[in-house]
Structure formats: structure tokens, C-alpha cells
Amino acid sequence: MSSHQAASPEGLEERFDRERTRGLFAAFGHEKDPRVRDELVVAHLNLVRYLAVRFANRGEALDDLIQVGTVGLIKAIDRFDTGRGVEFTTYATPTIIGEIKRYFRDKGWAVRVPRRLQELNLAVNRAVENVSVELGRAATVSDLAERLNATDEEIIEAQELGQAYNLLSLDSELSVDGDAKSTTLLDYLGREDSELNLLEDKANLARGFELLDRRERIILYLRFYENMSQTEVARRLNVSQMHVSRLQQRALEKLKKFLKEE
Numbered sequence: 684m685s686s687h688q689a690a691s692p693e694g695l696e697e698r699f700d701r702e703r704t705r706g707l708f709a710a711f712g713h714e715k716d717p718r719v720r721d722e723l724v725v726a727h728l729n730l731v732r733y734l735a736v737r738f739a740n741r742g743e744a745l746d747d748l749i750q751v752g753t754v755g756l757i758k759a760i761d762r763f764d765t766g767r768g769v770e771f772t773t774y775a776t777p778t779i780i781g782e783i784k785r786y787f788r789d790k791g792w793a794v795r796v797p798r799r800l801q802e803l804n805l806a807v808n809r810a811v812e813n814v815s816v817e818l819g820r821a822a823t824v825s826d827l828a829e830r831l832n833a834t835d836e837e838i839i840e841a842q843e844l845g846q847a848y849n850l851l852s853l854d855s856e857l858s859v860d861g862d863a864k865s866t867t868l869l870d871y872l873g874r875e876d877s878e879l880n881l882l883e884d885k886a887n888l889a890r891g892f893e894l895l896d897r898r899e900r901i902i903l904y905l906r907f908y909e910n911m912s913q914t915e916v917a918r919r920l921n922v923s924q925m926h927v928s929r930l931q932q933r934a935l936e937k938l939k940k941f942l943k944e945e
Contacts, residue, residue, distance in 0.1 A: 708765050723760050731756050734779050755782030803841040806831055823919045891941040899934035
């Protein structure tokens, strides 16, 4: 029996699909005919569905993931070079998966954050461990800024973004010591907020911060928002503890003077 006669129906179908894809890309050519592009999209929707199903257990509708994956498919079609010597499905798969992963990354942010800062946040999270291992100590803001070609302020801002990720549901249960009855965030709606009286003070303090220079703002943020000791701040900024103390005192004096004048 010849090899052609022994070929399985699945093998013949796969060979036909590859030949059909090559023919469509040959027709697509340099003109980028949108009608041929549509045919290529339809011909590979099963690939998009197959890849989207792998992410279907992460809380997003499968139809939405297929739609996002199709965007990746179209990008792959427009960029594919038949002269590379690889099958289109091999080339398209990482592009489709990348588009779906990007969708989850963007959708995960609770507030709208510029893509540049999202990417810097991810880069900082990846770099912290690597830099710490290389240096044999905790990575400072300056270490990360040098590694990622960013400023100290950008690194701190990127680290703060973790607080903007994934808001809690109003039905989320809160753990309260000694309280047998479960409590949710919704139970607190409508109560008087004791922080309201501090809004004016907070607004004045924010304006006062604008009078400080970059290093002073960083030090006060790390000391009073991150609750770091002066020694920890000094280590993070790669300066002496005495220098941190002087800058902190100078910054606080500026704020006191400004608030007295308000």
C-alpha cells in the first residue's frame, strides 16, 4: 500500500489546511486585500477558540476572550512573512496568547492607569528579586531606577500602583476579631465617615507637598506612608541616616510653615 493510500483523513485534512493557508497568504500578498484577510481570519478561528479556552476559568466570558484573541490573530496575519519557513499557526499562537494575557493585565487594574506605568510596575516587580540577589541585599529605589532607566519618583509611583489593582467587591467578607457574625463592606455604607473632617487638612497638606523638592517628598512618603525607619529609608536611598534625618526635619519645617499660613 502506498504512503498516499495509508494517509489518515486527519492527515489529509491537515495538509489541505496548510496548503489552503499558503494559497491565501499568496493571494494576500503586498496588497493586503481585506477580503482575503477575512478568509484567513475565518480559517483560523478554531485556533483562537482553542487558545481562549485555556484562559476560560479566570472569570471572563469565553466569547470576550475569543474576541480579544481574534485581534491577536489579525495582527499575526498582517505581520506574517511566508518567507520565514514556519507554519502560520506556529507564528500566530504566541501573538494570540499575548493579546489575551494583555487583556487580563489591563482589565485587572481597578482604576485607569497609563500603559507606561503598568509596564513599569510589572518591570519593577520582576527586577526587585533579581537585583536583590545580584547585590546580596534589598534593592533600593536608586538600584531599581538605574536598572530600569527610570527616575526614583517613577519607581516609587510604579510601586504604589499595586494599591490600584483589583478592587474588592461590596460583598467581600471582613474578618473582625471576636465577631461571630460575618461583616461585609456593604454593611459600612451610609455610616458617618470620621475622616470627612480631615479632608481640608489633607488638601492643605497635598498643596504643601508641592513646595518640597523631589528627595524630601520621597523621604516623607517612605517615613510616614510606608512606615519605614530612618535607617531603612537611608538604605533604600543609599544615603546616610544622618542625611535622611536632616532632610526630613527640613521638609517638616517647610510643611509646618506652610500650614500655619493657610
